Amino acid sequence: MTATTDNTPTNTPPRVIALMNQKGGVGKTTTTVNLAAALAKLGKRTLVIDLDPQAHATLHLGVDPSSLESSVYDVLLEPETETAGALRQTRENLWVLPAETDLAAVENELKDAPDRNQRLTKAIASVADRFDTVLLDCPPALGLLTLNALASAGEVLIPMQAHFLALQGVSKLLETVTLVRQSLNSKLGVLGVVLCMHENQTTLAQEVVADLEDFFASAKGTDVAWANAVVLTPPIRRNIKLAECPSFGQTIFEYAPTAAGAQDYTDLAGTVLGESPKQAEPAPAQQEQATPQPESTPEPQAQVEHKPAQQEPTPTQTDTNSPYGNPYPDFRG
Numbered sequence: 150m151t152a153t154t155d156n157t158p159t160n161t162p163p164r165v166i167a168l169m170n171q172k173g174g175v176g177k178t179t180t181t182v183n184l185a186a187a188l189a190k191l192g193k194r195t196l197v198i199d200l201d202p203q204a205h206a207t208l209h210l211g212v213d214p215s216s217l218e219s220s221v222y223d224v225l226l227e228p229e230t231e232t233a234g235a236l237r238q239t240r241e242n243l244w245v246l247p248a249e250t251d252l253a254a255v256e257n258e259l260k261d262a263p264d265r266n267q268r269l270t271k272a273i274a275s276v277a278d279r280f281d282t283v284l285l286d287c288p289p290a291l292g293l294l295t296l297n298a299l300a301s302a303g304e305v306l307i308p309m310q311a312h313f314l315a316l317q318g319v320s321k322l323l324e325t326v327t328l329v330r331q332s333l334n335s336k337l338g339v340l341g342v343v344l345c346m347h348e349n350q351t352t353l354a355q356e357v358v359a360d361l362e363d364f365f366a367s368a369k370g371t372d373v374a375w376a377n378a379v380v381l382t383p384p385i386r387r388n389i390k391l392a393e394c395p396s397f398g399q400t401i402f403e404y405a406p407t408a409a410g411a412q413d414y415t416d417l418a419g420t421v422l423g424e425s426p427k428q429a430e431p432a433p434a435q436q437e438q439a440t441p442q443p444e445s446t447p448e449p450q451a452q453v454e455h456k457p458a459q460q461e462p463t464p465t466q467t468d469t470n471s472p473y474g475n476p477y478p479d480f481r482g
């Protein structure tokens with residue numbers, strides 16, 4: 150692995166982007182790692198923070214979680230742990246704050262700490278001048294680790310698959326973002342959705358994308374967290390090479406640099422950096438299909454049935470096989 154020591158401090162604060170979806174297996178980790186690698190190749194000093202006890206991002210970047218002297222677990226649990234000392238440089242311009250399986254215990258061990266939702270914010274602040282971009286790979290749950298991510302991020306990027314039920318998941322997710330914005334982090338905004346494992350030729354996928362575009366278009370000019378959100382382009386096509394490379398501890402750029410996945414993540418990085426006008430145009434309004442929206446309702450109103458946002462957090466179940474239970478979202482400071 151290439152490793153440079155150039156990590157010269159910068160004055161501009163990094164963009165901190167949380168890749169979040171409480172649904173499991175939608176492409177969060179694949180996108181975190183390969184988007185980070187693409188940004189690093191474009192010269193952006195990029196940090197991946199692995200917030201998932203499964204440690205998939207850590208493994209994908211070629212770091213053995215059992216070899217760690219310190220990890221994000223120590224950083225969150227013991228605030229005096231030096232975050233800088235837990236960082237591992239894995240490639241030129243690409244670092245990871247790795248996870249280990251112990252991370253699952255953080256949910257319980259921090260439950261009584263008054264600053265439990267701000268631990269990550271403090272850790273990132275201590276190394277912020279070293280990076281241009283920080284990508285947070287969230288676990289598939291709306292627990293304390295995800296709340297820490299949302300409390301420290303400026304932007305949320307939602308990896309998802311264009312399935313019908315996925316829209317309901319997005320509604321739930323946006324409720325959580327709204328509550329975090331109201332209580333923990335008023336600067337939080339939604340960058341948009343990145344479609345993963347995308348099969349554009351299916352009618353269902355096209356309908357879901359059109360619904361999402363309508364939904365985001367209808368939020369323009371409002372004060373909701375997703376007022377500037379878009380369906381980012383390009384969608385990431387289903388590409389077997391992307392599924393193969395994690396087991397080699399390689400990014401797509403090392404494992405299969407000419408594969409569609411490498412092209413898609415390179416182009417996505419350009420979009421995220423705003424270097425190409427690749428954000429999808431809002432689809433024309435489809436009045437006859439639109440769900441009527443109450444004028445003053447800021448909650449998600451995708452063209453699917455969903456439960457309205459609630460002021461108080463409600464119990465949430467994940468639909469994942471993840472090893473952690475799913476504690477109720479807790480937005481108290």
Ligand SMILES: Nc1ncnc2c1ncn2[C@@H]1O[C@H](COP(=O)(O)OP(=O)(O)OP(=O)(O)O)[C@@H](O)[C@H]1O
Pocket residue numbers: 172173174175176177178179180201205287288289345346347385386387388389390391392393395410469
């Ligand atoms: N574009 C793609 N084409 C083919 N396979 C993909 C693609 N993106 C992701 N995968 C595969 O799909 C599976 C789930 O992806 P990934 O692990 O990134 O999802 P996740 O949302 O991080 O999952 P979890 O919720 O468990 O953390 C993995 O096996 C991954 O290799």
Ligand SMILES: [Mg+2]
Pocket residue numbers: 177178179201205286287
């Ligand atoms: Mg993952």
